[in-house]
Amino acid sequence: MSGQPRRIVILGATSAMAEATARLYAAEGAALVLVGRRLDRLEEIRADLLARGASAAEAVAADLARPDAAADQLAAWAGPQGADAVLLFYGVLGDQAQAERDPAIAREILSVNFTSAAEWCLAAANLLEAQRRGALVVIGSVAGDRGRQSNYVYGAAKAGLGVLVQGIAHRLALRNTGARAVLVKPGFVDTPMTDGLPKGGPLWAKPEAIARIVRASAQGGGPVVYAPWFWRFIMLIIRLVPAPLFHKRPL
C-alpha cells in the first residue's frame, strides 16, 4: 500500500453528494472508479476530477439497481491493488403517493434502495474482509428512523439498509478484519434530487458538507453517523414522540 494512491470505488458517482466527495479525494491525489448509469455524465465528472488532482479516474457504466455478479464486478473495480474505500451513494426518492397505488412502483423503490444496495454491500463486505483493510461507507437517510406517512416506503428501504450496514460493521469488527463499515444518515440536502422542495432554512445542508462527513467516516468513527450531527438529536426527539401525538401531525 505504501506510495500507492488510495483507490476509491464510488457506486452512484453522478449523485451530487458523491461528486462532492470525489472532489475531496481528487484533491488528495486518489485514484477513483466512478460507477453509474450514464457514461456521458460520468465522463464530465471524470475530466473534472483529473483536473482537480486525481491520480487516476475511470468511468464505468453499469445499472447498479440491477446487480449482476456483484462480487466479480466489485473485485474488477477494486483492481489488483484492492479498494481503500467503497462508497455507496445511489438511490431514488420515488413518489410515496404513487407507491401506495401501484405495487410495481413500491417494488422499484424497495428494490433499488434496499435489495440491490444490500447485494453491493454484502459483496463489498466480503471484498474488504478478504483484503483485511478498507471502509464501506453507505448513504442512508434520517427517513429510516421513523415511518412517516409522507415517505415510508423510501424510509423502510433505508431503514433496512441501515440494519444491514450495522450488521456488517459488527461482523468486520468482531472478526478483527481491519476493515470497517459506516452508515451516514443525511437530513435535508440541497441536491437535484430535492429540487422540487423549498430549500430555505438552517436544516438544509450543502452536498459539500455531507461530503466532508463521508470522507471523515471512511477514516474512522461510526457505525452510524448523522450528517450534519444535529440530526441525531432531531431524530431522537422524533422517535420519542408518542404515537397518539405523532399521528395528529401531517409530517
Place this chain on the structure above:
Amino acid sequence: MTGFQATSELSSWGRVVRARQDVVRPHWRDQLAAAVEEAGARPEGGLAVGLARSYGDSGLNSGGAVIAMSGLDRVHSFDPATGVVRADAGMSLDALIGLALPHGWFPAVVPGTRFVTLGGAIANDVHGKNHHDAGTFGRHVRRLALRRTDGSVRELTPDDPSGLFAATVGGLGLTGVIAWAELQLSRWAGAFLDSEDIAFRGLDAFFALSAESVRTHAYTAAWVDCTGRGRNLGRGIFSRANPSPDPRRTLHRPPRVSIPVDAPAALLNPLTLRAFNAGYFALKAARAGRRQAHYDSVFFPLDAIGAWNRLYGRAGFYQYQCVVPPASARDAVAELLAQIAASGEGSVLAVLKTFGALPSPGLLSFPMEGTTLALDFRNRGEPTLKLFDRFDAIVREAGGRLYPAKDGRIGAGMFQAGYPQLAAFAPHVDPGLTSNFWKRVKS
C-alpha cells in the same frame, strides 16, 4: 420536460427588483442543451444567470425563463505547467482560485468579490484593481463555447471574424449562453501581496498618486470619503499592491459571518454615514503604510460577510458606477463628489480608480481609459432616482458612461450615448434571449 420552476426568490444583488421567473438549474451538459432551447422557445425569452452578483436588472428576466448556471461547475482541463484552464461557465472564481493557487496560478483579473461565475465575469467583461496592467477579464479568455437558442453551439476565439466573440465578451448574456470558457491564468508565487495604504486630501493628490502608482504597482484603487465637503472634498485612502515573492500558498476561507435578516431601513442615514466615513478615514490614515496582506483581504474584503446586501434594508439599494475619460475626469469627478456630499447620501464603499489604455475586447465592455467612480445608494425611491439623473448629466457631458452590471434604471438615451458600438452589437443578439435591462435600453 426540463424542470423550469416558478419562483420569485431570484433578485439581483441590489434587491430593488424581485419578480416571478421560471428557473431551471441544469447540472449536466445535456440538460443545459435542453434548457437553452426550451427557454428560447418561450414568449418572454430566456436568460442565463450566474451567482447574481450584478446589482441592477441585467441578470433578471421578469416573467420569463432563467437558466441558473452555477450547477455546471466542472473543470474540463487544467495544465499546471502553462496555467491554461478550461471549465464550465458556472464555475466560480472562488473555486477557480482554490484549484489554481496551489499550483502557483491566479486569475489574471478578479472583481471585488470571488462569488462570480466565469460566464458572469465574461458577460460583464469585469475589471479588477489591475486594469491598467492586465485590462479586462475578457482579454484573458482564449476560447469559449456559446450555445444559442436555435440549438447551435459555436466555439469562438478572440480573432473570430464574425464578431460574435467581441459581442459576447461584455455582451450581458444576450448573444447566447456561454457553456464553457478557456482562460490563461497569471503566475503567482504565493497567496500574498506587498501592499501600501496612503492617505490623501483632495482629488489632485489622488490623480498624482494614481499617475505615479500605475507605473510601479500592478494593483491600485482608492477609497474616498463621499461625505467630505469643502476642505475634505475628495479625501481618501489610496491603496496599491504587487504580488509578493512569499511562497506560502494559503487559500482563502469561507465567509465567517452572514447577515441573517434585513437591516432596519434607518440604519444607513446621512448622519451615520458621515460618522462612519470620518471614523474610517481617521482609522485608515493612522494605520497607513506598507504591509504584507493576503489576496482575500486585498481583493475581496466584503466576502468575509455573507449577504451584506441585507444591510440596506428591505427596499434594497442601487450602485452608481461610471467612467469618465482622462481629459474631463478631474472636473467631472469633483462635480460628482460635490453633488454626493451635498445630498448626504452615498455609501461607505466609495471607490475611485484609474483605468488604463489597454483596449477591452468586447463591443459593450464598460472599461475605457479614464477614471471610474463607484458607490452604493440606499433605495429611497424618487429622490434617489432624481439624484442619479443629475449624476447622469455630469457623466454624459464629460463623455463618460455607466456600468450595466451596476445599473438598474437608465434609459435608452443614456445607454446609447455611452456605448457607440451598440449598432454593431445588436445583430449578434440571440432572438430567444433578453433581460429586464435589455428591454429597457434597446428601444
